[in-house]
Amino acid sequence: MNFLRREPHIALSDFVKNKSYKGVLILPFAIVQKKAVPLFSDFSFKEIDHLASLGDFQAKESEISFFYPMKGPFERVLLLGLGEIEKVSLETIRRVFGSLERFLASKKWFQVLVPNFHLKEIRREKLLEAFLEGFLLSSYQFSLKKEETAKEYRLTLLDFGVSKKSVEEIIVVIKSVFLARDLANGNADLVTPSYLAKTAKSFSKGNLRVSVLDKKELEKEKMGLLLAVGRGAKEEPKLILGEYIGDPKSKDLIALVGKGVTFDTGGLNLKPSGSIETQKADMSGAAAVLGALIAAKDLKLKVNLIAAIPTAENAIDSLSYKPGDVYKSFSEKTVEITNTDAEGRLILADAISYVKKKYPITRLIDLATLTGAILVTFGHEVSGMMSNDETLSKALIKAGENTFERVWPLPIYPEWRELLKSDIADISNSGGRLGSSITAALFLKEFVQDTPWAHLDIAGTAFLPKPGKYCTKGATGVGVRLLIEYLKLLQAKPKDRPKK
Numbered sequence: 414m415n416f417l418r419r420e421p422h423i424a425l426s427d428f429v430k431n432k433s434y435k436g437v438l439i440l441p442f443a444i445v446q447k448k449a450v451p452l453f454s455d456f457s458f459k460e461i462d463h464l465a466s467l468g469d470f471q472a473k474e475s476e477i478s479f480f481y482p483m484k485g486p487f488e489r490v491l492l493l494g495l496g497e498i499e500k501v502s503l504e505t506i507r508r509v510f511g512s513l514e515r516f517l518a519s520k521k522w523f524q525v526l527v528p529n530f531h532l533k534e535i536r537r538e539k540l541l542e543a544f545l546e547g548f549l550l551s552s553y554q555f556s557l558k559k560e561e562t563a564k565e566y567r568l569t570l571l572d573f574g575v576s577k578k579s580v581e582e583i584i585v586v587i588k589s590v591f592l593a594r595d596l597a598n599g600n601a602d603l604v605t606p607s608y609l610a611k612t613a614k615s616f617s618k619g620n621l622r623v624s625v626l627d628k629k630e631l632e633k634e635k636m637g638l639l640l641a642v643g644r645g646a647k648e649e650p651k652l653i654l655g656e657y658i659g660d661p662k663s664k665d666l667i668a669l670v671g672k673g674v675t676f677d678t679g680g681l682n683l684k685p686s687g688s689i690e691t692q693k694a695d696m697s698g699a700a701a702v703l704g705a706l707i708a709a710k711d712l713k714l715k716v717n718l719i720a721a722i723p724t725a726e727n728a729i730d731s732l733s734y735k736p737g738d739v740y741k742s743f744s745e746k747t748v749e750i751t752n753t754d755a756e757g758r759l760i761l762a763d764a765i766s767y768v769k770k771k772y773p774i775t776r777l778i779d780l781a782t783l784t785g786a787i788l789v790t791f792g793h794e795v796s797g798m799m800s801n802d803e804t805l806s807k808a809l810i811k812a813g814e815n816t817f818e819r820v821w822p823l824p825i826y827p828e829w830r831e832l833l834k835s836d837i838a839d840i841s842n843s844g845g846r847l848g849s850s851i852t853a854a855l856f857l858k859e860f861v862q863d864t865p866w867a868h869l870d871i872a873g874t875a876f877l878p879k880p881g882k883y884c885t886k887g888a889t890g891v892g893v894r895l896l897i898e899y900l901k902l903l904q905a906k907p908k909d910r911p912k913k
Contacts, residue, residue, distance in 0.1 A: 421549055421552070421566060421568065421584060421587070422565075422566065422567045422568065423545075423568045423569075423570065423580055423584070424567070424568070424569045424570070425569075425570050425573060425575070425577060425580065426569050426570070426571055426572075427571070427572055428455060428528065428571045428572050430486070431486075432486055433486045434486050434487050434488070434526055434569075435488055435524050436487075436488060436489070436522070436523075436524025436525055436526055436567070436569070437479070437487075437488065437489040437490070437491050437517070437522045437524070437525055437526065438456070438487045438489065438490045438491065438526045438528070439491050439493055439513065439525060439526065439527045439528075440453060440456060440461075440490060440491065440492050440493065440528070440530075441453065441493045441494075441495055441509075441530045442470075442472035442492055442493065442494055442495065443472055443494075443495045443496065443497070443498040443501055443532075444471070444472045444473070444494075444496060444497045444498060445498050448465075449465055449470055449471055449472035449492075449494070450472070450498070452495070452530040452531060452532065453528050453529065453530045453531075455528060455529075455572065456528060458480075458482055458485070458490060460480045460482060460483075460490070461490075461492065464478055464480070464492070470492050470494070471494065472492075472494035472495065472496070473494045473496055474494060474495060474496030474505065474508070474509060475493075475494060475496075475508065475509050475512040475513075476492075476493075476494035477491060477492065477493060477494070477512075477513070477516055478491070478492045479491040479492065487526070489522070491513075493509060493513055494509070495509055496509075498532070501532060501535075503535065503539060503540075503542075503543040503815075503817075504543075504817045506535075506540065506543035506544050506547060507543050507544070507546050507547030507550075507817065507882065507883055508547060508882045508883065509547065510543075510544045510545075510546075510547035510548040510551070510883070511547040511548065511550065511551035511882050511883025512551075512882075513547075513548065514547070514548045514549075514551040514552050514883075515551060517566075518552070518564055523564060523565055523566045523567060524566075524567050524569075525566060525567070525568050525569070526568075526569045526571055527544070527568065527569070527570055527571065527573075528571040528572060528573075529570075529571065529572045529573045529574060537573075537574060537575060538575060538579055541570075541573065541575055541579065541580070541583070542583050545580070545583050545584075545587070546583070546587065546883070546894075547882075547883045548568070548883075549584075549587045550587065550590065550883045550884060551883040551884075551885070552564055552566060553590075553591055553594060553884075553885050554885070555594065555595070555598040555885065555887055555888075582712055585708055585711045585712055586708050586712075586893065586894060586897055588708075589704035589705065589707050589708035589711075589890075589893050589897075590704060590890035590893045590894060591890065592700070592703070592704050592707065592890075593697070593700035593701050593703070593704035593888070593890035593892070593893050594700075594887070594888040594889065594890040595888075596609070596612070596696065596699075596700040596703070596888075597693070597694040597696065597697045597700050597875065597876065597887075597888035597890070598693075598694070598887050598888045599693070600693065601675055601676035601692070601693040601726075604675055604693065604696070605648045605675050605726065606643075606648050606649065606650055606651045606673070606675055606724040606725060606726065607648060607649075607651070608675075609651070609653060609673055609675065609696065609699060609703075609722065609724050610625045610651050610653050610724070612703070613625070613653045613655060613703055613722070616655075616706075616707050616710070617655075619710070620657060620658050620659065620710065621655060621656070621657045621706070621707075621710040622655070622656045622657075623653065623654065623655045623656075624653075624654050625651050625652070625653050625654070626651060626652040626654070627649065627651055628640070628643075628649040628650060628651075630652075631650060631651075631652060634743060634767070635741070635743060636652065636742075636743045636763040636767065637740045637741045637742055637743065637763070638740055638742045638743070638748060638759040638760060638762055638763045639652065639723050639725060639743075639759070639760045639763040639764070641734040641740045641750075641759065642674070642680075642725045642727055642734065642756045642759050642760050643725035643726065643727075644730070644732045644733055644734050645680065645726075645727070645728040645729055645730035645732055645733030645734070646725065646726035646727070646728035646730070647728075648675070648725075648726050650723070650724060650725035650726075650760075651723075651724050651725075652721065652722070652723050652724075652763075652764060652767065653673070653699075653703075653720075653721070653722040653723075653724060654719070654720070654721055654722075655703070655706045655718070655719070655720040655722075656718070656719050656720075657706060657709055657710050657716075657717065657718045657720075658717050659709065659710070659713060659714050659715050659716050659717060659718075660715040660716055660717055661717075663715075663716075663717060664773070664775070665716070665717055665775050666717045666718070666719060666772060666773055666774050666775055667716060667717065667718050667719070667774065667775065667776055667777075667778070667900075667903075668718075668719050668720075668721065668765075668768045668769075668772065668774040668776070668777040668778070669702045669705060669706065669718060669719070669720045669721070669777075669778055669779075669780075669896065670698075670702065670720075670721045670722075670723075670761060670764050670765055670768065670777065670778070670779040670780075671696075671698035671699035671700070671701055671702030671703070671720070671721075671722050671779070671780050671781070671892075672695070672696065672697075672698035672699060672723070672757045672760065672761055672779070672780070672781035672782065672783065673696040673698070673699030673722045673723055673724030673725070673760070674692075674695040674696055674724070674725060674726065674727055674756060674757055674760065675693070675695070675696050675724060675725070675726050676692050676693055676695065676726050676727070676728070677689075677692040677695040677726075677727045677754070677756065677757075678692070678727055678728055678729050679727065679753065679754035680727050680728075680729065680733055680734065680753025680754060680756060681729065681733055681734075681735060681736060681753050682736060682752050682753045682754045683729065684754060688785075691876055694782065694875060694876040694887075694888055695727075695757070695782050696724065697780075697782050697871060697875035697876065697888060697891070697892075698779070698780035698781040698782060698869075698871060698875075698892065699722040699724060700888075700890070701780050701871070701875075701890065701891065701892030701893050701896065702720050702721075702722055702780060702892070702896075703720065703722065704890065704892075704893040705720075705892065705893050705896035705897055705900075706718060706720045708893065708897050709897065709900055712897070714897075714900050714901065714904055715904050716900050716903060716904060718900075719768055719772050719774060721764040721765075721767065721768045722764075723760035723761060723763060723764040724760075725756075725760055727753070727754075727756045733753070734750060734753060735750065735753070736750050736751060736752065736753055737749070737750065737751075738750050739837060739838045740759075742759075742762055742763055742766065742860070743762075743763040743766040743767055743770075744762070744763075744766040744860055746839040746840060746859065746860070747838040747839045747840075748762075748835075748838055748839065748840055748841070748842050749835040749837055749838035749840070749841040749842065750841075750842055751835075751841045751842060751843045752842065752843035755842045755843040755853070757781050757782070757783050757853075758781075758783065758842060758853050758856045758857055759842060761779055761781060761857055761860075762856070762857060762859070762860040765777065765779065765857065765860045765861055766860050769860075769861075769862075769864060774864065775865070776802065776805055776864065776865035776866065776867075777861060777864050777865070777866045777867075778805075778809070778866070778867050778868075778869065778896070778899075779857065779866075779867075779868050779869065780869045780871055780892045780896075781868070781869070781870060781871065781872075782870075782871055782872040782875050782876075783850070783853050783868075783870045783872055784849050784850040784853050784870055784872055785849075785872060786846075786848075786849040786850040787850045787870040787872045787873050788872050788873035790823075790850065790873075791821065791873050791874075792873055793873050793874060793877055793878075793881070794819070794873075794874070795819045795820065795821050795873070795874065796813075796818070796819070796820045796821075796869050796870060796871045796873070796874045796891065796892075797820070797821065797823050797850055797869070797870040797873075798810075798820040798821060798822050798823065798867055798868065798869055798870075799822065799823050799824075799825045799850075799851065799854035799858075799867070799868045799870075800822065800825075800866060800867040800868065801825070801858065801861070801863075801865065801866050802865035802866060802867065804865070805865050805866070805867050806822055806867055808899055808902055808903065809867055809869075809895070809899055810822070811902060812895050812896075812898040812899040812902055813895055815898050815902075816894040816895050816898045818874070818891050818892065818894055818895040820869060820895070823850065823851055823854075824851070825851055825854050825855055825858060829844070829848050829851050829852050829855055830852075830855050832844030832845060832847065832848070832852050833852055833855060833856060839859075840856065840859055842856065844856075850870055853870070854868045854870070869892065869895075871891050871892060874889060874891045875888065875889055875891050875892075876888055876889065877889060
């Protein structure tokens with residue numbers, strides 16, 4: 414599945430003065446002492462001075478002016494504003510180059526040249542990463558329209574002074590984000606549990622091994638909650654397991670668990686119109702985990718991962734699991750179903766218990782579009798985080814700040830556990846509306862127990878109702894860049910790994 418997208422073509426090149434260049438040259442500027450100041454040094458055009466004298470270009474954030482030079486090797490020159498230099502951050506770079514990409518797409522200018530530019534406070538490698546992220550993430554297309562064509566950018570970096578490997582590593586992560594977006598945007602009739610399993614297995618090679626537990630194996634393992642959620646669908650539930658060993662000498666093993674509900678009707682507690690239309694993206698946590706797993710392998714990160722993706726369709730049928738009934742989990746805890754639309758935590762609970770029992774994990778991170786309440790709390794800007802481990806939560810906050818896939822902690826005080834009490838089972842699956850993002854996390858905590866753990870509720874950040882700064886409308890692929898950054902930070906600071 415590849416929606417109108419081509420592999421990004423990025424070349425590194427030295428600038429040759431006597432050579433003619435097709436395309437548009439991008440020249441970044443910032444505001445210094447109320448004046449537009451160039452952030453590059455090798456290019457000079459009289460037209461720039463003329464635009465400045467007229468006040469037609471002031472270098473405000475995302476401001477664009479362009480001209481056709483009378484002389485020189487370039488067809489077009491575009492001036493790009495980054496705003497006040499004191500306020501320019503990596504996120505500013507992403508935003509500005511995302512805006513640039515949308516402008517270039519509107520003009521159908523797909524041959525782009527970017528010269529080496531610099532900011533004193535930002536390392537060249539980070540500057541490169543931010544601008545490529547903003548530009549390429551914005552270039553993503555999801556469309557099934559009959560006559561729409563793909564953007565085919567040819568991006569040349571002039572005198573940038575970075576290695577080809579640096580560029581390739583950035584592309585690896587972008588491609589994984591695109592995979593996650595594709596999976597969450599794709600038709601629910603296509604992206605089924607079987608499709609997810611087939612996609613995951615296609616990446617099984619070398620030190621990344623993928624296996625799948627089908628319905629018979631789930632029954633043998635007595636994974637009652639995952640089986641319950643999938644009862645009403647023709648598509649059978651599955652548990653996808655991916656194991657990447659990048660550091661064989663280390664005993665550290667990180668579990669990544671992603672919710673993979675490929676369509677959520679709400680079950681017999683049916684979702685209303687206005688809520689059900691985007692439920693094909695209820696497997697965004699699974700998509701992020703799979704994307705991060707593939708990127709970690711392709712980047713050859715020195716970490717060890719076990720990814721678990723419980724996947725099912727929460728459909729309506731005479732066999733659908735029912736409110737008021739009690740089901741036994743893999744851990745043997747019994748769960749009273751008080752709301753069939755609180756299904757994500759059920760499949761996560763079985764997956765969490767399974768990886769805890771079968772693998773010697775040292776910490777666990779789960780990602781899920783779990784509650785609408787988190788959208789009320791943080792909107793589309795921030796993912797909610799609930800954790801039982803301060804070291805892990807601080808590292809994820811740092812990774813979120815670096816990537817701008819920000820997370821923010823919420824408390825999980827034991828008093829909220831009272832809302833999950835059941836008269837007939839060990840626990841109920843829903844505590845009602847009060848503190849519902851937190852009670853959802855407390856439900857998971859029952860199965861996590863003492864393992865260092867962080868739960869990321871991405872219900873607000875995984876799918877956008879309108880285009881964002883460098884995200885198109887629809888699936889964002891949130892979590893891929895966050896997890897890869899966390900793993901890189903961990904690789905750089907092994908002391909942050911929990912001791913066994």
